[in-house]
Amino acid sequence: MLRMTRTSTAFVILLFFLLHTTSGESGSTSEDESDDELENMDIECFSQLEIKEDCHSLICNVTELDLNNTNVNLTVCSTIIEKRICSTMEKQEGTYFLYFYGILSPKEVCVVLESNRPYCRSVEVTHIVKPETPFGINITFRKDANEYFIRYKTPHSKKKYLKDKLIHETAYRQENGTWETIQSQYLRVKLLGKSLQMGASYEVKVRSKPNGKYFKGIWSEWSSSEYFQMEAEHPRKKSTDMVVVITTVGFILLFVTLVLILTFWKTRIKPVLWPNLPDHKKTLEQLCKKPKKNFDTSFNPESFGYVHIHKVDGIQAKAEVECFLQPSAPLDADVSEKVCNGSSEMKTSLAAVDKSVLKLPVTYGGIWPSDTLSGHLCETHPSILDGSSNDIPYKVCSSNGTRLYNCGPMTHSSSSADPMVQPRSGPLNTNTMSLIQPNNGVKSSNKDEVYVTMSSFCKNQ
């Protein structure tokens, strides 16, 4: 009986020992060990990965509400290959920090007081990550898209763990306005111009945070702010208005140009661009254009006020007739001079128009040309000259029934009133009376003889 009692006692003791060893080291937790003085204490920590090459940092802050103890130390313990390694954190400006290397195993942060039990808290350094602050904000305005392109940088781009594991938040606001935020996993964002106020100044800043897939944590500090000013006018709208105006003006000018071209094409434009080459045949036809058949000309005697005009019934060779006028009559002489002076002009003009007119027979002396005598009929008319002492009847010759101009008063040396005129050769004489025998069939002399006779007659005058 006694042996059974000893055996059972030994068994109980051994069992107790085994239970104690197999249970392993049990870390003291804050839940198990609570102290009245440590109930209000809390430890807030965050980690910064790869802060210095391969080294990481742990920064903790102890919130003491009731304790006013400055001698507080924080220790960080970690288990490496089943061995517990502890380090004391350095105190700096109210916070505690520690550099460490391993981030795979959890860390136990304990507050060690002088008299109290340590208050510990287990932290996973990959879940309390606070990234480094972004930097290098660059704002570019794209006119074609009317948007602001914002780019920034982060130190983790060149590091291992947080390279593509961050979310970035961009905050912007108008001057003294409310902040608006945009989140992106990339290092760039866009601000649409239509969502911004024209002419206003804006402020932009950026911060980062782990994306939460494996690494968790808190927002980093805000980066330094950058400013930009929105353009006063909508650049795209302004350019659009300009395009519309220019297009409208262009169409109007084009329309006006077309109208002008169509209007002045034949009259002005075509002669300048394609001038008509002068045609000699047409030009001559225009110059030598014969008057119309019923070409009527009016002769107003009043326009020739200084000239004494005698109205006649027929057209005769006026130049030759005027040369036969007597010089005794001053009026007649003046007229004769004027007529003689003008006879040359008339002679030329008459010669140009019709040579047959100059070749008309002359009533005073001379030898009528043969070709004119054949067709002329002369009549004797009483003298119509006024103021003339010589009331000599004259004859009016007509050609082919057409009355010709008066050839002048008839003068005859003989007293005979015989109307018959005997042709005489030689120079004409005023005392010579020459009559034309109508229808006597006598042909006149040559044309040259007529002109010679007339010229000699003028000389005698």
Place this chain on the structure above:
Amino acid sequence: MLQPVFFRSVFGILPLFIVLLPVNSSTCVMENTTVIREKYENILSHDIELLENMSEEYRDRCCRNKRHETPSAFFCNDTQEIRSLQNMACDMLKFFYKKKINKDFRWQTARVSCMTLEILRCRCDRESKNRKVCILLTQPSKDTLGAQDPKKKCCQELCELKETIASLRSCWNKFEKEIAR
């Protein structure tokens, strides 16, 4: 009379087995494969990539000639990837004190080895020496590595280390695909 013998035999020896059980157990503790994969993808893979880049920088012409003579003794056996990785990691720790190799290269090699063992929750057979290396890595100073010997014409140890690193990388890739299914 028979009852004390029975109780002595049962309750006397059995506790000894319970106490001695951890000594005869495996050197690796079973860990959740999901946790292993997350830690490898987010942390260890980047350090292995950095180590490979450093290995490429330290080229040695001797390694080309002797590669076929001494093939790598480390194989990534199927269904035993953890054991293979443990052996590779423990082998790499021995280069920590090889002064012929560049100091930074040795430091990064030790980091990768310790992180592999930490993720797999394994330890090396030569526990005391390897544990000391991993503890030294927690120190911010690299002065414990000692000065580096002058560079020699051929470094067989560097060649061996480069091959081990390559084997470690390929075995991790294989294990990751296996546990990702």
